[in-house]
Amino acid sequence: MAHGHSHAVGDLDGPPRKRLGVVLAIIVSVITLISLAAMVSLWPDAGDIPRDRNPISGEGVSTVSAEVTSVEEFDCGSGGEGPDQLPTVDGNCAAVVADTDEGPAEFTLDSARTQAGISEGDGIELIRIQPEGQEVSYEFLDFERGVPLLALTALFAALAIVVARWRGLFALLGVGITLFALMKFVLPAILAGEPPLAVAVVGSTLIMIMLLYLAHGVSIRTTAALFGTLFGIAFTAGVGVWATGWASLTGIGAEDDRTLVATVPDLNMSSVVAATMVIAGLGVLNDVTVTQASAVWEMRALRPTARAAELFASAMRIGRDHIASSVYTLVFAYAGASMTILLLITAYQRDLSQMAATEEIGQEIVRTLVGMIGFVLAVPMTTLCAVALAPPAEDEDEAGGSHRRRFTPAS
Template sequence: MAHGHGEVRLETGEARRVRTVLAAFVLPLLLATIVGLVVLWPRGETPVGSMQLTVEGVTIETGVVERAATPSGQTVVVELTSGADEGDQVPVQLPPALAAEADVGDRVKVASPGPEGGEYSFWDFDRRSPVLWLALAYLLSVAVVARGRGLAAVVGLVGSLAVTVYFVLPAIMVGQSPFLVALVGSSAMMFLAVYLAHGISIRTTTALLGTFAGLAITIALAAWGTRAAELTGSGDGIPIIQESFPGVRLSDLVLAGIVIAGLGALNDVTITQASAVWELHAADPRASRRRLFGRGMRIGRDHIASTVYTLAFAYVGTALPLLIVASLWDRAPLDTVMSGDIAEEVVRTLVSSIGLVLAIPITTGIAAFLVRRQPRRH
């Protein structure tokens, strides 16, 4: 019975600590997030879906490549699988760069002739099937390896993406500050992702607090970095944004992108550090907070060493074509790195990495302070 009463007291103490931390830190953050969502939520008509992809009378149909282009040609034969001419085989001319990529059996999207007639034209490859299979493989892998917790994390991911689609993008489009929208949206995403994936506990609350601390550092550095480096964004969509939303500062969009881009990796390191401290405590329940922090930071330093190159490698991989084009120009390597397109990603990587690195000792310190410690026996 004594053992059972001891368990009740420990559980009560744990619950009391959770309530204290929630009341002192997490609830104010949650309330501020809810208020921000209410105030910034886009109301009425939004520009989402307001631009037509094609002229009136032109539709996008699907088809299968029945005959590939010859080595010296750019025209393939496509059998239509939708639309008024379904079942017909029509010639479709591909862009020069894609002529060699279309093989027999590939699914493509084509634009139908307009009201004045003409031929079908290439629109894009139809990628729905392979992406769907990859998504199913991903869900199966998560379900088998991580089981219920992994599937809960997927639900959190879907919820976070919903915040982006239904709040972040429309709110920026209707003229709300991209900085404030990114701040509130990131906070909402973190509440959904952390608590849905890991449950409500003192451990996950510790990780959440560490995430918010890293997020605050990232926001401060991103705000300074985008202004100081005169970052105004890059990409094919910038002219459309400037024309459609003249009141939106491009540097604010860059800032919002930097903040949101680092959320996943930031949450990863804080969850890992909180879990590490709890496992260290389980192995030595009477270890002092100072010793727990020191042991946790030994793990954290390894984590820091890996994050130093994680984000950098991610950028190099995604921007490889851009880097190849940039390296063709006859200029010094430093000038190449400081060019607009590349400098934006350099600043993004540096800012996110600093936030990650500093979040590790902060989270470790919070965890060492909040973890239940048993007194030493004399």
């Protein structure tokens, strides 16, 4: 780690400013303690978390691994409209034989899955069904993807560590902390009936406090980024509640939403939508706040005599570029993630404005726009915090002297 990591809060970035470091440490500690107390009060009891029966883990039902040994297509009369008036895939079905630990397993694939592709040698997961007193039967569940997923994860982790070194390692550790917080607190608490928005704000606050200091070191610069991030979280939560009500988002836009409501009848899905807006915006919010704080520190190092207004104006020029690039980055990300829906819209030849007003698509649009509003406003707020907390400007005479005070931004 860089030398500055051994200093107290704030002494990464120049001559010691112990008084400011102590004040900021107290403020961050108070915020952390309040958030921890809120988390304790919202922490769900194990008995309050709904546990619906897994449809593939009932009596006589289990999953088994298998390897496809043969695939024979046959005409199953598919095509046209199904019972639900939706079009079905026109094409052959397939009779498949796969090898399991218990011997060969035979099952049938519908035309959609057959057209998607399945070949000899494919590793698959099957649902094994054997009611009491009856013969065993099998159904296709999914392909086995464990090896590719683990390989890609290992490749990404290795590259992150090689390129970013300690920062990359700490960032990966932060990902683990985030997943732990989501799986052990945020999701169980929401399922247990705690207010989804409060859970999301508390969880996001603690996650960001840990991630920022872990990945970027304990410094005044990181604290400036934290303040901007916390502002973004609070603002996104407030706008999210307002936008959810104004756009009449019920949270029931897809089949999975209906299944969730059936499993957890007391769940307020509108509040869940607002909560997802807070969590969904954390990544881009963290990105811009760290960038803005770093920009201010770098410019202070390059221009020790710059006044606060000059520093703010220069940093905002960087921030505006960041905003512009992030806007179309999010559009591309959404288009890629929703490509199936967009293709279906095009195939149906429906007007985009009509489809955008549907619950499923409108929810994603509102979530993205609310996150972008919080992100955009976090830029000037973070810049203000960073300018206020950055090392003070030097006098021209002092800066020109041979004994002038210099500092190096945190690496």
